Amino acid sequence: MPPLDLAQPAYVLHSRAYRESSALVDFLTPQGRLRAVLRSARGKAGTLARPFVPLEVEFRGRGELKNVGRMESAGVATWLVGDALFSGLYLNELLIRLLAAEDPHPQVFEHYAATLVALAAGRPLEPLLRSFEWRLLDALGYGFALSEDIHGEPIAADGRYRLQVDAGLERVELIQPGLFHGTELLAMAEADWSTVGALAAAKRLMRQALAVHLGGKPLVSRELFRKP
Template identity: 85%
Template sequence: MSNPPDAQPAYVLHSRAYRENSALVDFLTPQGRLRAVLRSARGKAGTLARPFVPLEAEFRGRSELKNVGRMEAAGVASWLVGDALFSGLYLNELLIRLLPAEDPHPGVFDHYAATLQALGAGRPLEPLLRSFEWRLLDDLGYGFALDTDINGDAVESDGLYRLLTDAGLERVWLVQPGLFNGTDLLAMAEADWSAPGALLAAKRLMRQALAVHLGGRPLVSRELFRKS
């Protein structure tokens, strides 16, 4: 039997109690981030309304606040523990904070699903997180080149660069805090995480790139990670 036209794959990003027996749930779907009311949240549907479970869901209503119709498991949940769990929560918080409501990003959805599987399989966390951050920024239109600067010149391995968050990388000639060396940037461009210093530099770069879009409010999941 074919799926209803409005049934779509989904993941729960966050859920909280709403009124007496309902939950207010943020979902990630290929059609974007949706917020919907889940009725009878203490029943069977409520057991599915948790992060990292692949779902098939039907959403009803034309306002920004939808209602969940049918919702079923559509695969095996990614089992995340320890730092992998905090990493998954970090991805969810990023999506809630950065993705506009009902703005389709099917590429982000597919990359998210693949990243959860990789986290569950125990793959190294830092390359997965940096890749996801980069893909999210790029899909939202905030990406920038790593191998060329704002003037279109090739990044040089012996050069120093700073990030202009609204433009890209600018070469500088005087040492100052927060700079990136060309060797690390070129390694990032090739996703060569075996290069010494590339992962640490990528973490700094992504923090700078994300900060302006997070509006100065700290990420709760990042604080949990620090305390773990």
């Protein structure tokens, strides 16, 4: 990890009031998730400490809780509204819940930035969210093959499968609720969302894969999609 007193790109994932005039901020950087105290949070710096704004931040301190030394805008803020905004907040909550502090994942940072741009451009939400979830799981070492089962056998288009978390997909001969069809899994592997049922199946699969790593605590941001 480079010295933290050098400025690096960052996004705010979450911010909350801390003591009299400061804020406790979770940042996403190429070096991982960093938590830092932002002094004088009601001033100019405080206006920048909001989600989806590309920043350049100088972090100071060697402990787990850093201090923000300098923070400047590093580009145009991503403007998200409606379901795109809820989607961005969902990504932020996923990262806070799943990323360990100071565990570098530069590819996750790059994919997050690209996903924000795609959300702002009005691209279909579901494929973007499924892609982000999948890449995050893979980066954290929780990924599994979509084109072969846990025994190394190719996924059969006419087969039915269930997810064995942290292992992979297991073929099941007896029909039971909640199984994944081989055609759906093969479509996911190719990101072919034109296949009927592939997107809905991908959402179910990602929820199952994520659930164990979220510790049974529901994601608050998911409730935003249910509100009228």
